[in-house]
Amino acid sequence: MLSTNKIKFIKSLQQKKYRIENGLFVAEGEKIVNEALTFVPESIVCVYHTSDYHVSKHETNQEIISDKELSRISGLKSPNKCLALIRTGFQPKVSDNNTGTLVLDGIQDPGNLGTIIRTADWFGIKKIICSEDTVDFYNSKVLQATMGSIFHVEIAYTNIKEFLSASDNNIYGAVLDGKxxxxxxxxxxxxxxIGNESKGISPEVKNLLTHPITIKKNGLAESLNAGVATGIILSHWRVK
Amino acid sequence: MLSTNKIKFIKSLQQKKYRIENGLFVAEGEKIVNEALTFVPESIVCVYHTSDYHVSKHETNQEIISDKELSRISGLKSPNKCLALIRTGFQPKVSDNNTGTLVLDGIQDPGNLGTIIRTADWFGIKKIICSEDTVDFYNSKVLQATMGSIFHVEIAYTNIKEFLSASDNNIYGAVLDGKxxxxxxxxxxxxxxIGNESKGISPEVKNLLTHPITIKKNGLAESLNAGVATGIILSHWRVK
Structure with a gap:
């Protein structure tokens, strides 16, 4: 049985300031909680779940709750069996070489960020560096859109101009007048x-590209969705 | 000044059954209404707009309303200056050759359908054929996600198995075990x-593919977003 304070506490983690204050975030639904149990079990504080969900790791701290309690702590319209309280700052193990690095320059929409993380994971990207104005990846809408890929990729927020300036690797980015x-x-x-949804890559970052590229347009649309553009670029990189 | 009945009527068009009953749908926001004025002006019944929006075609039937009235007829969280009442069944002019055809097999999510239409438009696709269980493209969430591309592409709903069986063209589709x-x-x-978000291409349609293809996976994600997959496939088609 969850206390009113506990319910209030878990709900508060829907807000970024409480996630930062407590170093905790919430992951929901079978798919995402299963991935957390597989990839970052040591970061899980507790899995709250209804009796029809089975926690795959029995050593995990867990609590069985009612459907009604789940809907009180959930941020989803249709709560899905389980909700995990997880410590922020978990680090998936990144060991592969030549896995590329994705740099995000001001992605604002949580759904887009989640789709970008999922797409990057599909193509084996292991590191994503976000500008400081990119939306928080512990946001529940981001997590849902990643479909669990959040636990496969290392994600950091930093000053991307400094990061890119200090790098020796080739830097590619989509602009209107590239190759x-x-x-x-x-x-x-x-x-x-990958640039911001409406403004694209910011001018200062554009100056740091060693290889400006362009996705050729044949029709009338003004732009591509940021997640779609990510998939197109990564797929061309990965074809050998 | 909008009557209560008029407000109720416009709001009712958020539901598919009233769109079918009246042969009308609603398009909102500057970008999308501007595209409608440019590409299907003859299908516009009326543009309702606040005084800070200028209708680019003066012969269009229009009515100036207050911000408060706009928010009462709008389906958006943040109404954006204008809302157009448009007849369903408009047909953009399709003249190009070799523009390809996109067939959608049960796309369910309105945001995905909108992104797919926008992406198809970017790559110059002029015809989209949807299975009968694909979400209605006059849905407001679809329209928003198309960013206006809805008015550049011919879209029809039909029995796609019959459509594909009757076609002489090469048929490509992403499956797990393709080329x-x-x-x-x-x-x-x-x-x-393009297949359904969770089930992919249905078995009967899969049998009709002349060229099963696969987007190679290098990482751990279970699947790609349907809009992202569309962009990846179309971008490889269009590169010469």
């Missing part, structure tokens, strides 16, 4: 920059 | 099938 995107234009272990 | 997606695997004027 046409094709297979085989990428060198090993590239850095790929 | 690796690369540039130069596409023949002229292809049909490209």
């Amino acid at each position: 046409n995107l094709k297979e085989n234009i990428f060198e090993d272990d590239p850095i790929i920059v | 690796n997606l690369k540039e130069n695997i596409f023949e002229d004027d292809p049909i490209i099938v």
Whole structure:
């Protein structure tokens, strides 16, 4: 049985300031909680779940709750069996070489950020560096859209201008007047920059691109969705 | 000044059954209304707008309303200056050759359908054929996500198995065990099938693919977002 204070506390983690204050965030639903149990079990504080969900790791701290209690602590319209309280700052193990780095320059929409993380994970990207004005990746809408990929990729927030200036790798990014995107234009272990949904890559970051590229347009749409653009660029990088 | 009945009527068009009953739908916001004025002016019944919006075609039937009235007829959280009442069944002019056809097999999420339409428009696709269980494209969330591309592409709902069976064109679709997606695997004027978000392409439609293709995975994500997959496939088709 959850106390009113506990319910209030868990709900408060929907807000960024309380996530920072407590170093905790909430992950919801079978798919995402299962991935957390597999990839970052040591960071899980507690899994709250209804009796029809089975926690795959029996050593995990857990509490069985009612459907009604779940709906009181959930941020979802349709709560899905379980909710995990997880420590922020978990680090998935990153060991592969030549996995590329994705740099995000001011992504604002949580759904877009989640889709970008999921897409990066599909193509084996292991590191994502976000500008400080990119939306918080512990946001529940981001987590839902990652479909669990949040636990497969290392994500950091930093001053991306300093990060890019200090890097020796080739830096690719989509701009209006770059070289046409094709297979085989990428060198090993590239850095790929994705710009803001409406403004694109900021001028200062654009100056740091070593390889400006362009996704050729054949029709009338003004722009591509940021997640779609990410998938297009990464897919051309990965084709050998 | 809008009557209560008028407000109720416009709001009712948020529901599919009233859109069908009246042959009307609602498009909102500057970007989308501007595209409607440019591409399907003859289908616009009326543009309701606040005094700070200027209707680019003066012959269009229009009515100036207050911010408060706009918020009463709007389906958006943040109404944006204008709302157009448009007849369903408008047909953008489709003249180009070799523009490809996109076939959607049960896309359920309105945001995904909108992103797919926008992406198709970017790559110059002029025809989209949707299975009968694909979400209604006059849905306001679809329209918002198209960013105006809804008025550049011909969209129809039909029995896609019959459509594909009757076609002589090459039919491509992403499956788990197809030929690796690369540039130069596409023949002229292809049909490209995109499957449902969770189930992919249905078994009967899969049997009709002449060219099953696969987007190679390097990482751990279980699947790609349907809009992202569309962008990846279309971008490889369009690279010459």
